[in-house]
């Protein structure tokens with residue numbers, strides 16, 4: 802299957818933003834994001850450089866990873882700041898073709914270019930498929946089980 806990975810920083814005109822909004826409505830597990838989430842959120846424009854889409858050659862969006870830079874709240878932490886992965890989703894029709902792997906890999910590599918060598922994310926504890934994906938493919942570790950039903954996962958710390 803042929804697809805391209807593109808930085809969200811190159812994907813900012815009105816048509817692109819509409820497509821992103823549509824994709825997030827269709828494929829986010831919980832609620833979708835509006836256009837503003839892809840433009841005016843805190844962390845812009847670095848956030849867009851750390852975030853990527855996967856597109857078929859017909860330019861259909863099939864996957865998306867949204868990442869940003871975050872600061873540790875406690876001074877005792879070893880590395881500061883780190884890459885926070887907000888969302889990673891692939892259209893179910895295109896899963897199992899390394900799209901998710903390549904999207905996240907691209908964000909991690911881009912983060913390292915900005916000296917972000919630690920990565921963190923929160924995932925629902927019921928989402929064992931995603932948890933195993935992060936552990937098996939990227940060596941993430943389960944760092945904390947939260948009362949909200951989310952697990953904090955970390956790597957590179």
Ligand SMILES: CC(C)(COP(=O)(O)OP(=O)(O)OC[C@H]1O[C@@H](n2cnc3c(N)ncnc32)[C@H](O)[C@@H]1OP(=O)(O)O)[C@@H](O)C(=O)NCCC(=O)NCCS
Pocket residue numbers: 830888889890891892895896897898899900901902903922923924925928930931934937938
């Ligand atoms: C989790 C999710 C993003 C994975 O996306 P995907 O494109 O299907 O995953 P990939 O094809 O890249 O990876 C799947 C497999 O390929 C393997 N793989 C692919 N490329 C690889 C590479 N270059 N090196 C090593 N392993 C690789 C992985 O080991 C993985 O193994 P599996 O077959 O046991 O699952 C996708 O299932 C999804 O969108 N889920 C719903 C949303 C979600 O849960 N998001 C995470 C919440 S935070």
